[in-house]
Amino acid sequence: MLEPRTEPRAQLEATARRIRRDIVTSTTRAGSGHPSTSLSMVEILTVLYFGGVLRYDPSEPHHPERDRFILSKGHGAPGLYAVLAEAGYFPTEDLSTLRQLGSALEGHPNMCRLPGVEASTGSLGQGLSMGIGHALAARLDGHSYRVYVMVGDGESEQGQVWEALMYAGNRGLGNLTLILDRNGYQQTAAVAEVQPLDPLQDKIEAFGWSARTIDGHSLDEVEAAFSWAQSVQEAPQAIIANTVKGKGVSLLEATPGKWHGKPIPPDEVEKALEEIGA
């Protein structure tokens, strides 16, 4: 049986700090990448992988009963990689090879090269559909695994996201959980300027989902949201996580619209790591 890794609270907080540190250092070292995108999902991924939710075994990355996590917003790869390293899929030292020739840690996740990556993503809008496929396969095979998919708020402008929402809702896929990382910004502007999403929760519920809106940086609220999701059987669940793009680094938090896809300049890293506390 696969068991989730369940760390006590103090340890979870430390883990989250290490993940933030690794996001910052790996992207600055690479000289490119998306730290702000990655930082907004740290608490969610920390609880998912280390707070007693996801069932997985890094020594058996293709275990048929494993829970699946799909990072649909693939440019958040540095965050996913930091988590997978922390989980034991590969050595933490490998994070320093991010985006380098020969490294399996490509700019966007590549499931053919890196264990623990469940889907090759980077063209926005596609992860939720793949998640539905896994959820349907679980039903067909009589497996009890659950599927979690993380989608960006800008990404949710893609039509395919709403096609997937409609389908999963209509099929009542209770083994599927969507996490919408609502950090308020996309590449060129605030999401509210490009495509205001509200009333977002109402819309998703209208498509047949159970939905909740939470503070995506509160470990308490994230933990509660995942236990709620696991308790819902008859419908897919959406966790709308209000987050801050660049969370934990004041430089990025101050002007999130200006930092999409930009690493922290080397001379700002020390201060950033101090703020993170790792």
Add this chain to the structure above:
Amino acid sequence: MTLGLSHIELEDGQPTRLAFGEALADAGVNEAIVVLDGDVHNSTYTGLFKERYPERFFNVGIAESNLVGIAAGLAASGKVPVVSSFSIFLLANAFDQIRMSIAFPNQNVKLVGTHAGISIGEDGPSQMGIEDVALACALPGFTVIVPADGASTRAATAAMLEREGPTFLRCGRPAVPVIYEDVTDFHVGKANQLREGSDITIIANGVMVAMALDAAAALASEGVEARVLDMHTVKPIDTEAIERAANETGGIVVAEEHIAYGGLGATVALAAAERAPTRMAFVDIGDTYATSGKPQELLRQYGLTPEAIADQARHVLKA
């Protein structure tokens, strides 16, 4: 052998996407031009147009199918829409919309794909347009242009906007070497001969043009005179230039930053096979996705180098 490293360093000129963005902003005095974006105008440089003409600029969001459909409607109502995004997101994500809303009804929409090829570098394979030329060429009625440098991109942008009809213009991310000081002589569908030679012909476009020139210089030092053609327009292809190359030189090497299928190599081969079969060889990415790395490292890794072009030329001449 080390050849013209400066060319592989991809540094001395302007990125073609920037040249496009500047030329588009300049063309904006024409009030029929409207520009559509899929949340990447700071990457494609259509932001330069947005600054000058915000009322004719539409950021549709991350929704390429919708983006392309809206452009088709604008065209049908008399506008000249220029749609720009990463090349592969535009063509692959919205292919049926391009087919049904633009190509089939022959709408005057200009698609400009930036971040083409593996020379985008670290962002990796999901962002690389390596099948984009094949997709665009597969659309009946489309004009397909792959300029080599800043000046020719400016000329191509102007030509594209002057002409009627659906067009795909392919631009890259990194700065590329200067090939043309100034292009007064850019004609859609007509190759530019950059070097005379009668032993062999190298046909290239995009970033491969600079490498073709380097390869030709290396071959010259061995006594082999290579003709170099900048085949910026893949469709309609310059069949006459190909026929002359086949008849007047000992064979053709085609070089492109694209998979082996459906792009410049395939198009040149088709024309040559029909008109004047000759010995040919191809320098391209083959049949694979790439990986992350620095642009120049990737070009080497996937065999897109002056050395590879020169080797293929020797191979053709030996055969």
